[in-house]
Amino acid sequence: MNCLTQDRDYEKKARRYNISLFPIENDCLVIRGVTLNRLAQRIGKTPFYAYDRDRITQRVKDLRRSLPNDVSLHYAIKANPMPAVVQHLASLVDGLDIASSGELRVALDTPMSSQHMSFAGPGKSDSEICQAIAAGVTINLESGAELERVARAAHESDIEARVAVRVNPDFELKSSGMKMSGGPKPFGVDADRVPATLRQISVHGLSFQGLHIFSGSQNLKAEAIAEAQEKTFELTYRLAESAPGPIQALNIGGGFGIPYFPGDIPLDIGRVGENLERLMYQMRARLPHTRVVIELGRYLVGEAGVYVCRVVDRKLSRGQVFLVTDGGLHHHLAASGNFGQVIRKNYPVLIGNKVQGKEREVVSVVGPLCTPLDLLADKMEMAKAEVGDLVVVLQSGAYGLSASPTQFLSHPPPLEVLV
Numbered sequence: 366m367n368c369l370t371q372d373r374d375y376e377k378k379a380r381r382y383n384i385s386l387f388p389i390e391n392d393c394l395v396i397r398g399v400t401l402n403r404l405a406q407r408i409g410k411t412p413f414y415a416y417d418r419d420r421i422t423q424r425v426k427d428l429r430r431s432l433p434n435d436v437s438l439h440y441a442i443k444a445n446p447m448p449a450v451v452q453h454l455a456s457l458v459d460g461l462d463i464a465s466s467g468e469l470r471v472a473l474d475t476p477m478s479s480q481h482m483s484f485a486g487p488g489k490s491d492s493e494i495c496q497a498i499a500a501g502v503t504i505n506l507e508s509g510a511e512l513e514r515v516a517r518a519a520h521e522s523d524i525e526a527r528v529a530v531r532v533n534p535d536f537e538l539k540s541s542g543m544k545m546s547g548g549p550k551p552f553g554v555d556a557d558r559v560p561a562t563l564r565q566i567s568v569h570g571l572s573f574q575g576l577h578i579f580s581g582s583q584n585l586k587a588e589a590i591a592e593a594q595e596k597t598f599e600l601t602y603r604l605a606e607s608a609p610g611p612i613q614a615l616n617i618g619g620g621f622g623i624p625y626f627p628g629d630i631p632l633d634i635g636r637v638g639e640n641l642e643r644l645m646y647q648m649r650a651r652l653p654h655t656r657v658v659i660e661l662g663r664y665l666v667g668e669a670g671v672y673v674c675r676v677v678d679r680k681l682s683r684g685q686v687f688l689v690t691d692g693g694l695h696h697h698l699a700a701s702g703n704f705g706q707v708i709r710k711n712y713p714v715l716i717g718n719k720v721q722g723k724e725r726e727v728v729s730v731v732g733p734l735c736t737p738l739d740l741l742a743d744k745m746e747m748a749k750a751e752v753g754d755l756v757v758v759l760q761s762g763a764y765g766l767s768a769s770p771t772q773f774l775s776h777p778p779p780l781e782v783l784v
């Protein structure tokens with residue numbers, strides 16, 4: 366087979382989706398130097414998720430080049446909590462953001478100091494609060510009642526509790542895949558109530574660390590992110606007047622998105638960085654003791670991961686070819702279109718051991734679950750596949766396994782490897 370045509374066709378798909386390429390060798394996808402066939406043999410069974418550590422490393426490097434030097438970078442574990450991935454990221458970023466006691470445990474297993482960890486999320490249990498105080502992580506307060514519970518736990522354990530206030534800002538992040546601010550929200554303290562919450566922090570003698578202003582997720586528009594960041598700084602200057610002490614850390618959220626679907630244009634990170642540099646220039650003068658933190662999940666890991674399953678049946682139904690695989694919605698809810706998407710679109714899917722193939726065809730890729738929702742690709746062009754071939758879903762490094770209903774239909778869970 367001609368190498369050039371193979372590559373060209375893969376590139377065509379990559380261009381349509383605007384994603385960056387994994388290398389191809391003998392028409393087989395290569396993950397950090399290992400062909401997919403060999404990786405599948407090494408792992409011993411399908412389905413599995415594979416994450417490429419070099420891609421994660423490179424991503425953090427590239428990102429740091431675009432951002433102001435004095436911005437701290439945190440990893441939001443929620444995006445991919447696999448312990449090996451978190452360990453790897455702990456060596457690359459400046460802090461870890463957690464949202465449960467389970468994530469706290471994974472974070473504390475890394476060499477990262479707990480001083481650089483923060484715990485956000487509504488509905489923290491009393492036991493999670495006690496654990497967080499004992500661990501010495503910063504608790505991002507989500508409500509006035511939570512503040513009272515933190516104060517009580519700190520008093521009872523006689524340990525100083527580090528707290529920040531998570532603010533529900535009075536603006537939203539426009540064109541965001543998931544809006545998490547503006548209007549009534551379960552997250553954070555409404556901006557107009559924050560001064561009262563800040564007063565309570567000093568009344569209770571809690572150790573004030575700063576503010577957390579997260580306004581949304583999965584955003585591909587640099588202008589929208591720049592606008593939200595500008596409003597975030599303005600809001601911070603206003604709230605700083607009521608703060609019980611210097612704002613040591615200002616977590617301005619993140620929301621940097623990655624392309625998933627045809628036509629998605631990757632985020633212009635250079636523009637985000639330039640705008641942030643302008644905002645930071647002002648801030649260094651107005652709040653000289655404040656460290657700015659950006660927290661990111663999918664932007665760091667999303668493009669480094671693939672989900673791989675095997676074709677177990679190939680059938681023709683009324684003119685349409687179905688590849689039935691051993692993987693599906695129960696392992697990768699997002700790729701099936703059921704993780705908050707309004708309109709289902711195909712993730713980039715290909716046959717990993719026949720990227721170009723000898724023939725191409727339009728197929729639907731489904732899983733083994735008895736529900737029409739179990740769809741990984743809907744009438745998509747790919748290489749003609751047979752039973753035993755490997756189906757690959759790209760852009761699967763974030764919100765994959767841990768965001769999927771693995772118990773549904775009682776099939777075995779997939780494996781995960783960091784290559």
Ligand SMILES: *Cc1c(COP(=O)(O)O)cnc(C)c1O
Pocket residue numbers: 441443444462485579582583618619620621660661662663664763
């Ligand atoms: C989910 C979440 C993140 C990570 O979002 P990504 O889109 O994966 O970057 C960051 N911060 C908070 C508070 C979150 O809830």
